[in-house]
Amino acid sequence: MINVLAxxxxxxxxxIANALFSGLTVPSPTSLEPARTxxxxxxxxLLASGLYSLEDLRNVVSGTTSNTIQGLVGFTTPITPHWQAGADIRLTDVGEIPRLDSLGFPGQGRNRSTALGGxxxxxxFYSIATPM
Known part of the structure; x- marks a missing residue:
């Protein structure tokens, strides 16, 4: 048997809720300083502050969410009626999240990993035993 995953x-x-984790700020309701956020x-x-539109929030979420690519190729083969052996190779690539200086978001580098498995x-096994 051959297994393939993409x-x-x-x-x-x-x-859209991920915009809350991107560091967006709103004016402080308890501060007398208008610039305090x-x-x-x-x-x-965020929407009530008037600083961000729904489209702005969508752009922030899209800009701070990475693309992830995963792939796997493997096989399994019978050795005996009760045993099989198999192996696979896997690739995972978590894409870069770009730096967003306007939000103070530092970004994140690309992360790629490859794994071999056996x-x-x-x-x-229960049907191997003969009944008494």
Missing amino acids: DRRKTPLLA VPAQSIRE QLIGTN
Whole structure:
């Protein structure tokens, strides 16, 4: 048996709520200094501040979410009626998140890893024993 996997996705999943983790701030409601800001606590708060539109938040989320690519190629082959052996190679590539100076977001570098795996699979052991 041959196994193949190819997967490309955004990591984490694209969700407007991720804008809360990007460092966006709103004016502090308790400060007398108009320039003082605090981290936003909700999407509603970001939109109500008038500093960000829904399109701005979508752009922030898209810009701070990486592309992840995963691939796998492997095989499994019978050795005896009760044993199989297999091996695979896997590649995972988590893409770069660009630096967003306007938000003070430092960004994140690319992360690529490759793994080799092997397996020995025993099956149907209960049917090996003969009934008494």
